[in-house]
Amino acid sequence: MPASKLSDVPTTIQRFDVLVLAPVSDDFPLHLMLCNENDDRDDVTHVTFLNIVHMGPPLAEQRRERFFAFGSAELEERERPKIGAFVKERIAERAELRVLAKEAGQRWDSSAQYRIDPPVTRPSRDCTYWRYSCVGFVLAAYKSARIELLSQSRPLKDLQQIKAIYKNCDLGSSEFRERMGIGEGNQWPIALVGYVLNSLNRLPQEIRGEGASPFEPVDGDEYFPSRRGKPSSNPPGGVGKKSK
Amino acid sequence: MSKVNFKEQGIRWKEFSDYGDYQPDYPIATLINVEASNTIIQQSTIVKDLYAVEALTQFGWLRTPGINIDDGERDRIIQKIHQYRADDQQSDFRKPRATKIRSFGSVGKVHVTENVNEIEVDEITESSSVQWGESADVMLQHLENSATTDADRDRTVLFVGPMAFSEPQRPRLLAALATYIDENRFTRDDDRAIVVGSAARKYAMNMGETDFESYAKWLLPQQTTYLSECVELEFVKGVCWRLTFVPVQRNHEFPLTQTLFQIFGQYTNSRVLLQKNFDVIALNAIVSVFVLDTLNGTSELATAVWSQVQSANVIWFAELVFDRLKESAESISHHDITLGAALGKLIDDRCALRANA
Numbered sequence: 001m002p003a004s005k006l007s008d009v010p011t012t013i014q015r016f017d018v019l020v021l022a023p024v025s026d027d028f029p030l031h032l033m034l035c036n037e038n039d040d041r042d043d044v045t046h047v048t049f050l051n052i053v054h055m056g057p058p059l060a061e062q063r064r065e066r067f068f069a070f071g072s073a074e075l076e077e078r079e080r081p082k083i084g085a086f087v088k089e090r091i092a093e094r095a096e097l098r099v100l101a102k103e104a105g106q107r108w109d110s111s112a113q114y115r116i117d118p119p120v121t122r123p124s125r126d127c128t129y130w131r132y133s134c135v136g137f138v139l140a141a142y143k144s145a146r147i148e149l150l151s152q153s154r155p156l157k158d159l160q161q162i163k164a165i166y167k168n169c170d171l172g173s174s175e176f177r178e179r180m181g182i183g184e185g186n187q188w189p190i191a192l193v194g195y196v197l198n199s200l201n202r203l204p205q206e207i208r209g210e211g212a213s214p215f216e217p218v219d220g221d222e223y224f225p226s227r228r229g230k231p232s233s234n235p236p237g238g239v240g241k242k243s244k
Numbered sequence: 245m246s247k248v249n250f251k252e253q254g255i256r257w258k259e260f261s262d263y264g265d266y267q268p269d270y271p272i273a274t275l276i277n278v279e280a281s282n283t284i285i286q287q288s289t290i291v292k293d294l295y296a297v298e299a300l301t302q303f304g305w306l307r308t309p310g311i312n313i314d315d316g317e318r319d320r321i322i323q324k325i326h327q328y329r330a331d332d333q334q335s336d337f338r339k340p341r342a343t344k345i346r347s348f349g350s351v352g353k354v355h356v357t358e359n360v361n362e363i364e365v366d367e368i369t370e371s372s373s374v375q376w377g378e379s380a381d382v383m384l385q386h387l388e389n390s391a392t393t394d395a396d397r398d399r400t401v402l403f404v405g406p407m408a409f410s411e412p413q414r415p416r417l418l419a420a421l422a423t424y425i426d427e428n429r430f431t432r433d434d435d436r437a438i439v440v441g442s443a444a445r446k447y448a449m450n451m452g453e454t455d456f457e458s459y460a461k462w463l464l465p466q467q468t469t470y471l472s473e474c475v476e477l478e479f480v481k482g483v484c485w486r487l488t489f490v491p492v493q494r495n496h497e498f499p500l501t502q503t504l505f506q507i508f509g510q511y512t513n514s515r516v517l518l519q520k521n522f523d524v525i526a527l528n529a530i531v532s533v534f535v536l537d538t539l540n541g542t543s544e545l546a547t548a549v550w551s552q553v554q555s556a557n558v559i560w561f562a563e564l565v566f567d568r569l570k571e572s573a574e575s576i577s578h579h580d581i582t583l584g585a586a587l588g589k590l591i592d593d594r595c596a597l598r599a600n601a
Contacts, residue, residue: 078560081523085564089524092441092477112406122575123485126408128445146567 003071003201003224006046013037013044013070016083018138018200019052020193020224022068027223029068029193030165032134034087034141036061044070053087055137057114061091069224071200073207079145086144090137093129111169116162116180119191135191147207149199151214155221156187165192194222201225374399380409387420397424398439405442414450421447422458429462430469441478448482449489453496459483460500477521477528480508484528487535488572491579494539502536502545505529509549514556523561530565531572538587547594566595 003018004011013019013035021031033054035041044050049065075083113129115121119136123129132140135150142149162182163171170176177183182190199207199215201224206212215221220228374386374396386392386400401424409417421443428440444462451459463471463479471479483501486492508529511522530549537546553562569591577584 078563081560082564085523085527088521089477089481089527092438092474092481092521122489123445123449125449125490127406128442128449128485129405144564144567146563 002074002204002207003069003197005069005224006044006067008045008047010043010045011070012040012042013050014040014072014075015080016075016141017073018071018196019050019067020069020071020197021064022046022066024068027225027227029197029224032138032193032196033064034083034138035070036087053091055114055132055134057111059090059093059113059132059137069197071197073142073147073149073200074204075145079147079208082145083141086141090130111176111179114180116166117182117188117190121181133191135193135196138196139191148212148214149207150191150195151216152189154189154191154195154217155219157190158187162188162190165190192217192222194224194226197224198226372396372399374403376403378403380404380407380413383407384409384413384416384420387424388416398436401439401443401446405446409450418447418450418455425462429471429475430466431475432472437472437475440475444475444479445482445485448479448486451486453493456483456496456498457500460498460504463504473520473522473525476508477525480505480525480528480532484532484535484572487532488575492535492539492583497540498536502533502540505532505536506545506549509533509552512549512552512556512558512561514558517556517558517561523564527561527565527568531568534569534590535572535576535583535587538583538590541586543590543594546590550595566591569595 015035015037017035019033019035020029021033024030031054033052036051036053041048041050044067046067047065048067049063050067051061052064053059053061073079112127113131114133115131115136116133119133120140121127121131121136130140139149157165159171159177159182169180171180171182174183182188195215195217198217198221202215218228220226220230372395373392374383378386383400383404386396387404392400401421404417424443425440425447428436429444431437431440447455448459459479459482463476465471483505506529508525511517511526511529516522517526530553533549534546537543550565553565556562569587573584573588573591575584576587
């Protein structure tokens with residue numbers, strides 16, 4: 001199966017496979033990242049330490065453990081260097097942000113490089129680095145390898161639902177919402193972690209190559225496994241850091 | 245082990261002060277040894293993970309740097325760390341919010357053999373007159389003030405990266421960044437190089453068409469020195485982003501920029517391409533050459549660099565360039581439909597991926 005929960009049974013994870021961090025409450029995954037191991041790992045359980053790269057924020061290469069699930073597009077050899085080039089290009093900006101964080105200590109707000117919606121925001125005169133949500137970073141990485149994981153057509157979420165997901169963020173502040181890209185409007189098609197897992201939980205030929213199509217999530221796909229057609233509850237929260 | 249007061253030890257690392265009154269029961273040398281063990285806690289580092297110290301102590305692993313731990317031991321220790329973490333959620337223990345100890349050694353390898361007193365540690369600046377969140381005007385004053393310290397100037401350059409400047413402020417911003425870049429672009433200090441890269445991108449994204457050629461001169465090597473490849477990447481990226489994401493006025497010529505970027509395109513030589521950042525430097529340079537050629541209504545340089553891409557015979561890279569060119573045409577179309585369409589046509593006319601690509 002291309003996407004699966006991790007348990008104490010060893011599983012094989014490859015470079016740039018997608019990982020979801022635990023803890024997860026009620027099968028609602030909250031944080032997405034890329035495996036950044038150089039070699040295949042066939043010993044991965046839910047407590048294994050792995051090198052990863054993710055948009056925290058901040059964008060960072062780290063070593064993490066306790067993963068809830070993984071997803072694999074069964075990347076081909078020529079797809080990995082493309083994602084590698086993408087990561088390399090972004091990591092140069094990450095290095096900058098690391099220094100910034102170091103220099104600024106607690107005064108610097110790493111959410112400056114994060115956007116909830118759209119999940120990928122291009123650089124501008126005003127902000128000279130790419131901004132992503134954790135999902136956006138993974139979507140952009142895979143897009144560089146010609147893999148479109150998610151459709152632009154996604155379920156709309158209102159502020160209450162988004163607050164339940166980004167529980168630790170100060171979404172009551174209109175200024176903060178504005179910076180996160182959800183300042184205007186009442187509903188937004190935010191890209192959720194569960195959508196990506198469910199996208200990867202398809203046959204490889206549905207994910208990439210001729211005949212492939214981006215996954216069009218519907219309500220219920222924010223859970224993994226998907227709860228399509230089932231009454232959904234409010235998502236348990238935990239994404240992001242408390243803004244200052 | 246005796247309790248250690250970090251302040252008495254002369255340790256100025258801010259993260260330890262984040263523990264408040266908590267004083268770990270471990271000498272600092274021991275903590276660093278645990279960091280050196282690297283196998284267990286890796287990037288999570290000791291300061292985030294005193295639980296790891298507890299667990300390692302339990303299993304007698306607090307010894308000299310360079311220790312190695314087999315899988316069986318590791319699993320037992322990890323289990324113990326989890327237990328401590330779970331227990332800790334019931335306590336008032338304050339975890340630090342940031343890590344300042346530099347991680348040394350490649351991730352996944354245990355090869356640290358230095359003595360503890362030789363380990364390099366990031367220092368935290370004691371005080372600063374520059375604050376995150378200050379207005380653009382105050383940031384400009386910091387940059388322009390000759391009394392600003394080097395550290396504060398670095399900090400300010402980084403802070404202005406995600407800041408908006410008004411049209412009247414823009415010339416001041418460019419002048420201040422130009423001075424900074426002039427003075428620092430050949431640095432071999434890793435942290436300073438990152439700041440220079442940030443300055444270059446901010447400068448490029450805000451520069452006018454008449455600034456392109458002076459910007460290109462910064463890329464020229466001198467008699468005895470040259471830009472490091474990480475600085476070079478940010479300079480090239482700056483131009484590529486400027487041409488792709490910000491409107492460009494016509495009727496300007498950029499001969500030096502074109503020539504230099506054609507040279508960077510030669511990183512597509514397969515002997516160089518797969519090393520360091522040369523693939524992404526070449527990628528950004530090639531996109532820039534295509535846009536500049538389109539602006540000039542020519543196709544010679546674009547044709548030449550595409551030929552180089554094909555000659556390298558690195559299929560994934562050719563695909564990556566092709567896709568990035570298409571994306572750039574689409575991005576440009578958002579603010580300049582004519583230029584976007586012309587670039588799209590140039591790509592269609594000149595770039596054919598090989599059948600097996």
